[in-house]
Amino acid sequence: MINKKVLAIILGGGQGTRLFPLTEKRSKPAVSIAGKYRLVDIPISNCIHCDIKRMFVLTQFNSASLNRHIKNTYVFSSFSDAFVDILAAEQTPDNKTWYQGTADAVRQSMYHLLNHEFEYALILSGDQLYKMDFNEMLDEHIEKGADISIATLPVKPKEATQFGILKTNEESFISSFIEKPSLDKLPGWESEVSEEMKNEDRQYLASMGIYIFNKQLLIDILSDPDTIDFGKEIIPQSIGKHNVLAYQYEGYWTDIGNVPAFFEANISLTDDIPQFDLFSKNSSVLTRPRILPPTKMSGTTIHKSMIAEGCIINAKEIKRSVIGIRSRIGKDTVIKNTYMIGSNSYQEVEELEHNKKEGVPSLGVGENCYINNTIIDKDACIGDNVHIEGGEHLEDVEHDSYIIREGVVVIKSRSVIPDGFRIS
Known part of the structure; x- marks a missing residue:
């Protein structure tokens, strides 16, 4: 009606x-x-x-x-x-x-x-x-x-x-x-x-x-x-x-x-009983139906997190984080208190192998990274051995590839973060 x-x-x-x-x-x-x-x-x-x-x-x-x-x-x-x-x-x-x-x-x-x-x-x-x-x-x-x-x-x-x-x-x-x-x-x-x-x-x-x-x-x-x-x-x-x-x-x-309100609204969805309930049968949030494969994970410990469909995750640990569609996370990486928005598309295996050989970050988060108190916008490319520690100890700044607002680090959409990069 x-x-x-x-x-x-x-x-x-x-x-x-x-x-x-x-x-x-x-x-x-x-x-x-x-x-x-x-x-x-x-x-x-x-x-x-x-x-x-x-x-x-x-x-x-x-x-x-x-x-x-x-x-x-x-x-x-x-x-x-x-x-x-x-x-x-x-x-x-x-x-x-x-x-x-x-x-x-x-x-x-x-x-x-x-x-x-x-x-x-x-x-x-x-x-x-x-x-x-x-x-x-x-x-x-x-x-x-x-x-x-x-x-x-x-x-x-x-x-x-x-x-x-x-x-x-x-x-x-x-x-x-x-x-x-x-x-x-x-x-x-x-x-x-x-x-x-x-x-x-x-x-x-x-x-x-x-x-x-x-x-x-x-x-x-x-x-x-x-x-x-x-x-x-x-x-x-x-x-x-x-x-x-x-x-x-x-x-x-x-x-x-x-930015802080947006960050908190997303992270609070990982609470055991969140104030905004996505799982209600009678008041579900409607959105675009996507034809995506199930999320695939290997060797990952997950605590109070939400993982969208179509992800490929080999992380060591994901804690109190929201991982968006088509996200890729490499081996031995730790993600905490982070909203990773995801990607619009996948990269083929040949492109991933070529990027690794050339030392070029691929879509998603690479291997052996530590990321905390961060928003990773769509289609960002984060290399290996990257360390990002957001928090109140950081001053507000603005760079080409990221900004910091009230301790929340925001990696910009389509930014390329090189291997070994640090914010702490």
Whole structure:
């Protein structure tokens, strides 16, 4: 079935500079997660599980990889109204500018959106990690007669300083808003939350950047070309003018805003019971089906790790790491606390032998390496006897083949790291 009342609009994000170099050649929603998915798979999967199967993805920066992934992944029946379509920023005779912000992106796409019947617009971010039943949020929106609904997450005082904080009345409608308040300004901004959240000292409601708008109101609001962003302008300006409801979500949610957050989100998937569960039958993450062989391993001790399909692993040890598709790891190598994104293709045996003879690193990680606290981006070539020890002892730096952010070493996509290279 398809929920004909709702049209989903997934925002492809801006330049994603804080996630550089992972966004050097791809948009944030196209960044790999868990070794086999893309970030955009998260909101799309949430929508599909809620029978919201009409989706537009609005893109602008480095969108080729994202476009290719969506085209190859989300193919519905020809006899169905379901679709996931890309709306790339475009210049028209009436508009010569690119998207200026989140609201401006929806405004510029409105002509295409209005070609479809809908009563409610569900506006989502393409770079967050969470699972949510949007139908529950929609039911509450309709039941309480809201004009706008905002998904909110109860957070602790220290976390509240990093978000826009919403104050609600007894009926969960939002009465006021403050952007990233300092700790001394937080008293009085508590909202009514569940007992479980109170016991965890999570009494401040942070906006998650997930919105439901009534169709006509969205059209009316976006008729003002001076408002270009939902979070900074439209939402604060709507409070007190329209019925703006806070929908409380108490599950796992993280905004993949920078390299450390991205690193932690992936590594935490290796926990015994991770907060973001990839193994749920009813809310699985959907992605592109690949025809890959099973992963092959020899002589490897594995602790709390995830290994995607199509890998060839001869490592000595892999611990608390995520190993992506088509990864190759050589003998006597130790991988710890590392996200290895994998490769787009395999190298033939003849090429591997030629590279070894010439002393040229092949795709993947070579022999007798030690790698810790590292992200290895796609198609990187790491030679033999390489030692990379990430951690807080390292200063932030940027080189042609790698960067360091808050102790996390990121080996850039397609970089070649020579034999004997060290970061420690």
